[in-house]
Amino acid sequence: MISLKNVSVTFNSKEQDIHAVNDVTLTIPKGEVFGIVGYSGAGKSTLVRTINLLQRPTAGSVIVADQNLIQLKPKELRAARKKIGMIFQHFNLMASRTIAENVAYPLRKSGLTKPEIKARVAELLDLVGLSDKSSAYPSQLSGGQKQRVAIARSLANDPEVLLCDEATSALDPKTTLSILELLKELNQKLALTIVIITHEMQVVKEICHRVAVMENGHVVEAGDIVSIFTEPTEQLTKEFISTATHTDRALANLLKHPTLLNLQSDDVLANISYVGASTSEPLIAALSTRFGVTTNILFGNVEFLQETPVGNLIVVFSGESSQRSKAIAYLQSNQVKVNLINHQQKVIQFKKETKAI
Numbered sequence: 001m002i003s004l005k006n007v008s009v010t011f012n013s014k015e016q017d018i019h020a021v022n023d024v025t026l027t028i029p030k031g032e033v034f035g036i037v038g039y040s041g042a043g044k045s046t047l048v049r050t051i052n053l054l055q056r057p058t059a060g061s062v063i064v065a066d067q068n069l070i071q072l073k074p075k076e077l078r079a080a081r082k083k084i085g086m087i088f089q090h091f092n093l094m095a096s097r098t099i100a101e102n103v104a105y106p107l108r109k110s111g112l113t114k115p116e117i118k119a120r121v122a123e124l125l126d127l128v129g130l131s132d133k134s135s136a137y138p139s140q141l142s143g144g145q146k147q148r149v150a151i152a153r154s155l156a157n158d159p160e161v162l163l164c165d166e167a168t169s170a171l172d173p174k175t176t177l178s179i180l181e182l183l184k185e186l187n188q189k190l191a192l193t194i195v196i197i198t199h200e201m202q203v204v205k206e207i208c209h210r211v212a213v214m215e216n217g218h219v220v221e222a223g224d225i226v227s228i229f230t231e232p233t234e235q236l237t238k239e240f241i242s243t244a245t246h247t248d249r250a251l252a253n254l255l256k257h258p259t260l261l262n263l264q265s266d267d268v269l270a271n272i273s274y275v276g277a278s279t280s281e282p283l284i285a286a287l288s289t290r291f292g293v294t295t296n297i298l299f300g301n302v303e304f305l306q307e308t309p310v311g312n313l314i315v316v317f318s319g320e321s322s323q324r325s326k327a328i329a330y331l332q333s334n335q336v337k338v339n340l341i342n343h344q345q346k347v348i349q350f351k352k353e354t355k356a357i
């Protein structure tokens with residue numbers, strides 16, 4: 001559906017050239033929800049704006065629905081753009097027009113008659129759950145409702161692609177979830193291809209099939225959501241993931257209060273993680289019966305990524321050293337990853353870090 005090949009965007013200024021996007025190649029198939037994450041300034045907005053040529057790349061090609069947008073004449077490009085909807089962080093609604101008029105706006109040159117436009121607007125407002133707000137004005141709506149109107153408007157011309165530029169960043173967590181639910185529904189109902197840019201891994205985790213991580217204009221890592229969450233290779237990706245799984249924060253809290261850990265000489269602290277149908281419970285029970293090793297779970301986070309369960313636990317293994325090693329090998333042979341945590345070193349490091357702050 002979308003193919004970006006060696007796309008670069010350079011902004012020239014007197015002082016310096018800014019390489020906002022640097023040689024990015026990405027393919028997004030039809031019907032996929034694709035996330036682009038990165039810190040502020042990574043180049044996400046610039047990259048996503050090349051998909052509808054709001055930003056013309058300095059180099060590379062942009063192919064959407066088998067058309068190379070860069071080679072299109074202005075009239076052809078206008079037609080192609082109708083098939084690419086876009087929503088923004090601040091909704092961009094017209095304050096002086098009603099909700100129905102806002103949604104009808106993209107249809108003004110569609111060739112539809114007035115009654116046809118009215119029917120289409122009613123259908124779109126129904127799709128986003130706002131049929132009762134058609135005569136209201138944007139100022140009378142909550143942020144979540146305004147984003148629903150923006151979504152209805154972006155769908156007016158039946159697009160095949162929807163670009164979402166930080167679409168939930170101005171919303172509270174509950175409203176964010178409801179907008180993500182709506183996007184998920186539209187993706188499934190309309191086979192809409194969705195590209196979401198965000199700095200929140202939580203958003204990616206909720207809705208995306210695949211994700212790309214950006215830094216300094218480059219895509220540093222990309223992959224399906226389960227692989228990225230369970231086997232990230234880049235440090236930046238790991239940082240983003242820990243914000244969504246909360247494991248790092250839990251570990252920091254435990255290290256801040258070593259009495260909570262209360263480790264004995266035969267104890268080891270570890271972070272264990274697993275993917276897929278196997279749950280940790282029977283395996284942990286087996287460590288006790290097979291090896292005489294007890295497992296104390298200090299923190300647990302189990303969630304579903306695209307219907308695949310992914311578990312992350314912080315545990316203390318207690319038992320005789322050689323039995324502990326056998327128990328850990330047993331977990332590993334059952335596809336459970338075990339990372340031993342050198343807690344003394346971590347506590348020293350943690351104390352240094354907090355002093356530095």
Ligand SMILES: Nc1ncnc2c1ncn2[C@@H]1O[C@H](COP(=O)(O)OP(=O)(O)OP(=O)(O)O)[C@@H](O)[C@H]1O
Nearest residue numbers: 011018019020038039040041042043044045046047
């Ligand atoms: N029109 C422009 N002219 C000059 N520099 C620009 C322009 N647009 C973006 N930039 C620069 O390009 C880089 C990437 O910006 P971009 O907005 O794409 O990042 P981002 O990852 O979307 O960040 P944010 O999440 O803060 O929007 C930044 O250094 C930015 O200052």
